Amino acid sequence: MQKKEKYSFQSETKQLLHLMIHSLYSNKEIFIRELISNASDAIDKMKFKCLSDTSNKFKNHDMRIRIQIDKKKNTIIISDNGIGMTKDDVIQNLGTIANSGTKKFLQSLSSQDIKNNQLIGQFGVGFYSSFIVANKVTVKTRYAEENNPKNSILWESEGKGEYSIQTTYKEENGTEVEIHLKNDEKQFLEEWKINEIIKKYSDHISIAIEIQEYDEKNKILSWKQINTAKSIWTIPSTQISDDEYKKFYQYLTKDINEPLSWIHNKVEGTQEYTNLLYIPKKSQWNIWDQENKKNGLKLYVKKIYIMDDVNQFLPNYLRFIKGIIDTNNLPLNISREILQESYVTKVLKKALTKKILKLIQKISIQEKEKYKIFWKEFGNILKEGIAEDLKNQSIIAGLLRFSSMKSNSQEQKLSLKDYIKNMHTKQNKIYFVIAENYNSAKNSPYLEIFKKHEIDVLLLSNHIDEWMMNYLTEFENKKFQSINKIDDEFEKIFDEKINQKIKQEVKDLLDDIKNILKNKIHKVNISHRLFESPVVLVSDKNTMSKQMSKLFEAAGQKTPPVKYTLEINPKHKIIKKIMNMKQKNQNIDLWINILFEQSLLAYQGTLENPNEFIKNINKILIQK
Ligand code: ADP
Numbered sequence: 001m002q003k004k005e006k007y008s009f010q011s012e013t014k015q016l017l018h019l020m021i022h023s024l025y026s027n028k029e030i031f032i033r034e035l036i037s038n039a040s041d042a043i044d045k046m047k048f049k050c051l052s053d054t055s056n057k058f059k060n061h062d063m064r065i066r067i068q069i070d071k072k073k074n075t076i077i078i079s080d081n082g083i084g085m086t087k088d089d090v091i092q093n094l095g096t097i098a099n100s101g102t103k104k105f106l107q108s109l110s111s112q113d114i115k116n117n118q119l120i121g122q123f124g125v126g127f128y129s130s131f132i133v134a135n136k137v138t139v140k141t142r143y144a145e146e147n148n149p150k151n152s153i154l155w156e157s158e159g160k161g162e163y164s165i166q167t168t169y170k171e172e173n174g175t176e177v178e179i180h181l182k183n184d185e186k187q188f189l190e191e192w193k194i195n196e197i198i199k200k201y202s203d204h205i206s207i208a209i210e211i212q213e214y215d216e217k218n219k220i221l222s223w224k225q226i227n228t229a230k231s232i233w234t235i236p237s238t239q240i241s242d243d244e245y246k247k248f249y250q251y252l253t254k255d256i257n258e259p260l261s262w263i264h265n266k267v268e269g270t271q272e273y274t275n276l277l278y279i280p281k282k283s284q285w286n287i288w289d290q291e292n293k294k295n296g297l298k299l300y301v302k303k304i305y306i307m308d309d310v311n312q313f314l315p316n317y318l319r320f321i322k323g324i325i326d327t328n329n330l331p332l333n334i335s336r337e338i339l340q341e342s343y344v345t346k347v348l349k350k351a352l353t354k355k356i357l358k359l360i361q362k363i364s365i366q367e368k369e370k371y372k373i374f375w376k377e378f379g380n381i382l383k384e385g386i387a388e389d390l391k392n393q394s395i396i397a398g399l400l401r402f403s404s405m406k407s408n409s410q411e412q413k414l415s416l417k418d419y420i421k422n423m424h425t426k427q428n429k430i431y432f433v434i435a436e437n438y439n440s441a442k443n444s445p446y447l448e449i450f451k452k453h454e455i456d457v458l459l460l461s462n463h464i465d466e467w468m469m470n471y472l473t474e475f476e477n478k479k480f481q482s483i484n485k486i487d488d489e490f491e492k493i494f495d496e497k498i499n500q501k502i503k504q505e506v507k508d509l510l511d512d513i514k515n516i517l518k519n520k521i522h523k524v525n526i527s528h529r530l531f532e533s534p535v536v537l538v539s540d541k542n543t544m545s546k547q548m549s550k551l552f553e554a555a556g557q558k559t560p561p562v563k564y565t566l567e568i569n570p571k572h573k574i575i576k577k578i579m580n581m582k583q584k585n586q587n588i589d590l591w592i593n594i595l596f597e598q599s600l601l602a603y604q605g606t607l608e609n610p611n612e613f614i615k616n617i618n619k620i621l622i623q624k
């Protein structure tokens with residue numbers, strides 16, 4: 001390949017480059033962080049190759065990242081002697097965007113967003129950020145296994161839609177990225193500026209970063225190391241300042257926020273490992289993306305970088321945790337598949353899960369304000385653990401926070417422990433109601449009797465709650481009870497004596513209702529739980545949740561019919577009116593149907609046929 005070959009960027013890449021070039025991105029300096037991070041990854045891969053290669057072909061020489069500034073040519077060169085790239089690698093890596101999440105994200109972004117948020121680096125679009133400051137980028141690279149220096153690759157682009165590739169000569173393996181700065185970006189030609197940026201973003205890279213210095217007088221070129229280059233997790237925690245931990249977090253995750261908390265342990269014994277794990281303050285943009293199976297852990301074996309995004313060491317419901325695991329018990333050439341099966345992985349996963357849960361627990365007890373931030377950001381993810389991790393269920397349940405009838409606030413701050421502490425002397429169960437949203441939970445007719453007796457009820461309205469409550473049946477020996485299901489205990493304890501006279505009066509009405517509604521209901525009763533509403537629907541103890549029955553239906557299975565009991569409130573004006581109508585021998589069918597449908601609406605939040613309901617209401621409205 002002597003001649004230049006021209007290629008067109010993949011359309012998503014074009015779109016991204018367009019955004020990079022045209023957005024007045026306020027945080028331009030991050031291109032240095034991105035290129036250094038790529039160089040560092042390349043060196044990690046090279047180190048790994050040296051160690052795992054038994055043929056001794058690759059010598060473990062000094063590996064470093066170097067920066068050269070050329071004020072005359074207006075260029076910065078960032079080079080590494082890492083793994084390098086083949087021609088195919090170059091086309092794949094510098095011409096396309098591989099990550100499907102990034103593509104999706106891009107589609108929803110405008111240049112205004114890019115300018116305003118600082119997320120560029122998090123999306124695996126790092127290399128292209130060089131076009132924020134460059135009008136041309138040249139990449140020279142030689143793959144470590146390429147024996148002929150003449151077969152190195154030269155990639156070049158102005159970021160406009162095309163790039164070219166040709167062969168070139170390159171002395172050593174690795175990659176050299178040359179940034180041709182736009183005229184108004186000359187600030188990046190100042191050594192102090194580069195120093196400052198490296199200190200800010202890349203000080204904790206465990207690889208030396210050197211800058212070229214020129215001694216004018218003696219006309220000597222030399223290299224000076226500008227970062228500290230220590231692997232922070234290998235140092236005893238007593239020697240690391242909070243500030244260093246925070247900086248390392250930001251370097252590791254590219255998050256602009258500081259972490260919420262972290263744990264750093266060195267464990268010795270049968271299992272030898274170090275973990276430095278962080279809880280972020282903000283969840284990542286794609287944390288709810290089902291396709292995104294990545295999580296933020298990096299695996300090292302004996303201080304050698306092995307791989308990113310290992311999700312084997314923590315359960316899915318802790319996927320927001322970021323950090324590093326360095327173990328001595330795994331082989332260097334471990335693959336993801338073997339990792340999945342490994343005994344060491346299982347032991348570590350168990351231990352790390354416990355550690356993280358303990359840390360969260362500690363925050364919840366000792367740092368209430370911090371815990372608020374945590375719960376708001378990650379509470380709904382943690383709830384998945386109730387179903388996913390039955391062994392730790394009671395610990396996770398202790399971390400849950402709820403809105404409740406008495407707290408009268410949408411903010412979820414009540415713990416189950418506090419709920420139990422404040423229980424009524426006769427109360428033995430934890431009562432809850434699930435609704436579509438907070439307001440409908442708060443105004444649920446089922447709460448009326450609880451209000452009267454001053455018994456608190458948990459108000460659940462997050463999308464995951466119904467599913468979670470299928471798994472959460474008990475906490476500290478107290479059973480959970482949904483208040484729209486029949487509960488014998490409740491009826492017994494708070495027995496509201498129903499006046500015999502009233503019973504007699506409505507007896508006929510109950511029969512009528514049963515006749516009118518037929519199979520729609522199982523039973524009809526006088527209610528003692530209602531004070532403001534005319535009717536309420538309660539279901540049998542064993543009723544399947546809505547989500548469960550949806551799952552059944554999706555699988556083509558029939559769900560058992562729900563056994564509803566309609567309870568009526570004989571003191572309510574509407575019921576009295578209906579009784580009156582009955583006495584005058586007027587038809588009450590329409591009224592009973594409307595009452596039934598409104599009770600169904602309160603019970604499940606939706607109706608199968610809302611138009612029918614509206615029609616019926618309208619009929620009543622025009623009745624004379
Ligand atoms: P990311 O680093 O998140 O994968 P980038 O856009 O920064 O995304 O880089 C894309 C890819 O290009 C990298 O994954 C890597 O394979 C390759 N690459 C970039 N810079 C280098 C380099 N200095 N040496 C070797 N490969 C590199």
Ligand code: MG
Nearest residue numbers: 037038126127
């Ligand atoms: Mg990168």
